[in-house]
Amino acid sequence: MRDFARSDHPGVQAQLDRLGQLSVPDGRLGLETTRALLLRLGDPHTQLPPVFHVAGTNGKGSTCAFLSAMLEADGKRVHVTTSPHLVRYNERIRLAGRLIEDDPLAALLAEVLDAGEDLNPSFFEVTIAAAFLAFSREPADACVVEVGLGGRFDATNVLEPDVLAACGIAALGIDHERFLLAPEEGVPKDPISRIAFEKAGIAKDGVPLVTLSYDDGSTREIEHAVMRSGATLKMRGRNWNMDGAGAELNYSDQNGLLELPLPAMAGQHQAENAALAIAMLRHQDRIPVTPEALSQGMRTAQWPARMxxxxxxxxxxxxxxxxxxxxxxxxxxxxxxxxxxxxxxxxxxxxxxxxxxxxxxxxxxxxxxxxxxxxxxxxxxxxxxxxxxxxxxxxxxxxxxxxxxxxxxxxxxxxxxxxxxxxxxxxxxxx
The missing domain is CATH 3.90.190.20 (Mur ligase, C-terminal domain)
Incomplete structure (x- = not known):
C-alpha cells in the first residue's frame, strides 16, 4: 500500500520516491522480510527501552497519544511510531517528544532502503525498520509503538517479550476487510472474531495483554491467543474498570481507585482510550508512573484529526x-x-x-x-x-x-x- 508521501526537503523526497516504488508481492504474509531487514541493520528492535505495543481497529492511535503524554508528564523520554502520517512522513517517527528532523530522516531511510534493496520490503516494513533503528540510537526511557494493520502479521510484531512492557488492544470493528478477512485455514469464520484473532496476535509470553471488554466471540479469541502465547490477560470488567460518564474519570484496579479529569480530547470514546492507556501503565512493572502524571497526561494528550x-x-x-x-x-x-x-x-x-x-x-x-x-x-x-x-x-x-x-x-x-x-x-x- 502506497501512502503518497511528499516532502519539501530534497533528500527526504528522494527516499520517499524510492519508498513509493515498493509494493508487497501478492500473497506474501508473515514477518520473515521484516526480520531479515532488521538483521542486516543489527537487530535494533532487540535494543529498545521498554515498549508499549498497541493494536485495535479504532482508538489505538489515541491510546498511544495518552501513553506518551502520561509517560512524558512523569519526566520520561519517549519514542513513538504511529501511522499513517497526516501531512508529513516525519510524523511516523517521534524521538523523545519531537518529530524526526529532515536531514537525519533522509539518511535513515537511505540506510534502510539500501540494506533491504534485494528483499523487496513494503513501504510499512521499511518505515518500521527505520523507526526501530532510530529508536535504538537515541536514548529514551520508553517506546510507544502503534500497530499498522491487524497485529499477527504486522511489521511491528517482531517485538519480543524482553523489550515489551505491555501490549494493548483498543476497540474492535470491521475494517481492512481485504487483508484481515482474507480466507485462510484454521482461523475464525465470524468476521469480528477474526478481527479479534488478528489483533490478539501481538500477545507475547509473560507480557501483560491489556484489553477493553468485547462480545463473547472476540473475548474467546483473545483468551485463546493468551493461552497459546503465555501472555497474562488484563481485561476491562475483570482486572480493571472505568466510568467516564460523569464529570471525571473513575478508574479502578487491584491497586485502588483513581479519580482523574476527563480527557481534553473531544469524544466520549476518548475516556475508554485513556483508561486503556492507564491500565497498560498500571499492569506493568518496567516503568513507574505516578497518579499525578496520569492526571496531567489526560489534560495534555492530543491526537490530530480525531474529533x-x-x-x-x-x-x-x-x-x-x-x-x-x-x-x-x-x-x-x-x-x-x-x-x-x-x-x-x-x-x-x-x-x-x-x-x-x-x-x-x-x-x-x-x-x-x-x-x-x-x-x-x-x-x-x-x-x-x-x-x-x-x-x-x-x-x-x-x-x-x-x-x-x-x-x-x-x-x-x-x-x-x-x-x-x-x-x-x-x-x-x-x-
Whole structure:
C-alpha cells in the first residue's frame, strides 16, 4: 500500500520516491522480510527501552497519544511510531517528544532502503525498520509503538517479550476487510472474531495483554491467543474498570481507585482510550508512573484529526468545523455520540475500497446536508455512492463555500488522507 508521501526537503523526497516504488508481492504474509531487514541493520528492535505495543481497529492511535503524554508528564523520554502520517512522513517517527528532523530522516531511510534493496520490503516494513533503528540510537526511557494493520502479521510484531512492557488492544470493528478477512485455514469464520484473532496476535509470553471488554466471540479469541502465547490477560470488567460518564474519570484496579479529569480530547470514546492507556501503565512493572502524571497526561494528550475542532484559518475561518479521519461503522457510531442529537453538515471523502455507508448510516438522523469530495492522489468514491441526495464538490474549500450560513457545525470525515489535506490547507501541520 502506497501512502503518497511528499516532502519539501530534497533528500527526504528522494527516499520517499524510492519508498513509493515498493509494493508487497501478492500473497506474501508473515514477518520473515521484516526480520531479515532488521538483521542486516543489527537487530535494533532487540535494543529498545521498554515498549508499549498497541493494536485495535479504532482508538489505538489515541491510546498511544495518552501513553506518551502520561509517560512524558512523569519526566520520561519517549519514542513513538504511529501511522499513517497526516501531512508529513516525519510524523511516523517521534524521538523523545519531537518529530524526526529532515536531514537525519533522509539518511535513515537511505540506510534502510539500501540494506533491504534485494528483499523487496513494503513501504510499512521499511518505515518500521527505520523507526526501530532510530529508536535504538537515541536514548529514551520508553517506546510507544502503534500497530499498522491487524497485529499477527504486522511489521511491528517482531517485538519480543524482553523489550515489551505491555501490549494493548483498543476497540474492535470491521475494517481492512481485504487483508484481515482474507480466507485462510484454521482461523475464525465470524468476521469480528477474526478481527479479534488478528489483533490478539501481538500477545507475547509473560507480557501483560491489556484489553477493553468485547462480545463473547472476540473475548474467546483473545483468551485463546493468551493461552497459546503465555501472555497474562488484563481485561476491562475483570482486572480493571472505568466510568467516564460523569464529570471525571473513575478508574479502578487491584491497586485502588483513581479519580482523574476527563480527557481534553473531544469524544466520549476518548475516556475508554485513556483508561486503556492507564491500565497498560498500571499492569506493568518496567516503568513507574505516578497518579499525578496520569492526571496531567489526560489534560495534555492530543491526537490530530480525531474529533479535532479546527482553529480559525483559511478553511475554518470563524465557523465551527470538526475533523475526523474515521471511516468505518464503529467510528460513525462514536462520532454520532459526540454530536449527541445535534445536526451537522457532513463533508465526506472516502477511499473507494471502503464502505460508503459506514459513516453515514450511524449518523443518518444528524446529517443536515451531505457533500462528497475527492481525496487528492487517491481513488475515492463519487457522490453517487453516498445516495441520491448527496452533492458533489471539487474539493473541501468548494464544499465549505457552498454550505448555508445557518450556524450548524460542519464535520469533515471519511479518511485520514483527506484529514491530512484539510490540516495542510488550514495551516495546522502536526508538530
Amino acid at each position: 479535532q475542532r479546527l482553529a480559525d484559518g483559511p478553511l475554518a475561518k470563524q465557523r465551527e468545523v470538526w475533523l475526523d479521519g474515521g471511516h468505518n461503522r464503529s467510528a460513525g457510531e462514536a462520532i454520532a455520540r459526540h454530536f449527541n442529537g445535534q445536526r451537522v453538515h457532513l463533508i465526506i471523502g472516502m477511499l473507494d475500497n471502503k464502505d460508503p455507508r459506514a459513516l453515514i448510516d450511524p449518523m443518518a438522523e444528524r446529517i443536515a446536508s451531505l457533500t462528497a469530495v475527492p481525496i487528492p492522489t487517491h481513488a475515492s468514491h463519487p457522490a453517487t455512492a453516498f445516495g441520491s441526495s448527496t452533492k458533489g464538490a471539487s474539493d473541501v474549500p468548494a464544499a465549505l463555500s457552498a454550505l448555508p450560513d445557518d450556524g450548524l457545525p460542519v464535520l469533515i470525515a471519511g479518511s485520514l488522507y483527506l484529514a491530512g489535506e484539510v490540516l495542510r490547507l488550514n495551516h495546522q501541520i502536526p508538530a
